[in-house]
Amino acid sequence: MSQSENERFNQSPEAGAVAPCWSCKQPVAARALFCHSCGAVQAPGQLDHFARLGVAPGFDLDLDRLEKQYLGFQRAMHPDRFVTKTAKERAIAEQQAVSMNEAYETLKDPLRRAAYLLERAGTTAAVDKDQTVHDPELLMEAMEAREQLSEVATIDDLEKLQVEAGAKAIDLISQLSKAFAADDLDAANRAATRMKYWRKFLEESRARRAALEDAL
Amino acid sequence: MAYSEKLLDHYDNPRNIGSFDKNDGGVGTGLVGAPACGDVMKLQIKVGADGRIADAKFKTFGCGSAIASSSLATEWVKGKTLEEAEKIKNTEIAQHLSLPPVKIHCSVLAEDAIKAAIKDFRTKQGSKDKAAE
Ligand code: FES
Ligand SMILES: [Zn+2]
DSSP: OOHHHHHHHHSSSSGGGGEETTTTTOOEETSSSTTTTTTBBBBOOSSOOOOOOOTOSSOOOOHHHOOOOOOHHHTTOOOGGTTTSHHHHHHHHHHHHHHHHHHHHHHHSSSHHHHHHHHHTTTOOOSSOOOOOOOHHHHHHHHHHHHHHHHOEEEEEEEHHHHHHHHHHHHHHHHHHHHHHTOOHHHHHHHHHHHHHHHHHHHHHHHHHHHHHOOO | OOOHHHHHHHHHOOOSSOOOOTTTTTTEEEEETTTTEEEEEEEEEEOOOOSSSEEEEEEEEEEEEHHHHHHHHHHHHHHHHHHHHOOOOOOHHHTTTOOOGGGHHHHHHHHHHHHHHHHHHHHHHHHHHHHHO
């Protein structure tokens, strides 16, 4: 971890939290995997996904670093390392692995990461709610795209639509980045919803492609 | 998952698919979406001189339950006054089609689409009335 990253990381509220070790009762940092007094593996505490994987919180993530951190932690919790330990420690290591997995799956995907950041900031993302939206601009765009997709007759034309949709989805990543940088949660929420719509489009376009190929 | 016969019937033979001209003064358009799944539904009503819904059309890009719900909604609103149509509840749609619990939000989309179409029609009428004053 670089100096500045370390500083930012340590500012996350959970980073400094301390709790007693379940085994020897000595204080251990909430994000520590092992007790530095007795070496016992520690249960996953109430840690934020960023703190859990030891990366600075925010939308712009260094994905290579995220993966490295995750793989390193996963290795430390690998069942092979716990064969000679007690059943309790094996169970704790497994819980740790599950929590890390969840943190990693959430953070590596830009849409899930955005929804998580919104949740963390106190607003549930529209994509996480069962509520209807009325945003005409967004819905008109989605409707038109899906209409085009349903009318497309050749694989060539379909691929053009897919390329356009892919570019839109990528552009939305930078919109999300800007929105979070400016602390504009409404804009971030909206961009996340649009991304969800383009993803659904891409999903449908693959089904459409299969149908067109079958018809050949 | 076993789907009900009524649902499959609406899914296989959707009623009233299509569009009206949304700029037509007698037409109300409801466009709604479910961000949780990324689906979108358009429901339009055409209101007659007697104030009753004379015709309705829909276009839905979504799951089978959403298609069936909107198809059923267009059938149910026909012949109703706006006040009556407004009272259609998603629970009635879900019950009629025997939607499984995970598909309830798809019927909510249909209820919200009816409401949005009525609202759009009223907004248009309001601005027309103002223009006539
Ligand atoms: S799953 Fe999207 S409307 Fe039913
Ligand atoms: Zn200890």
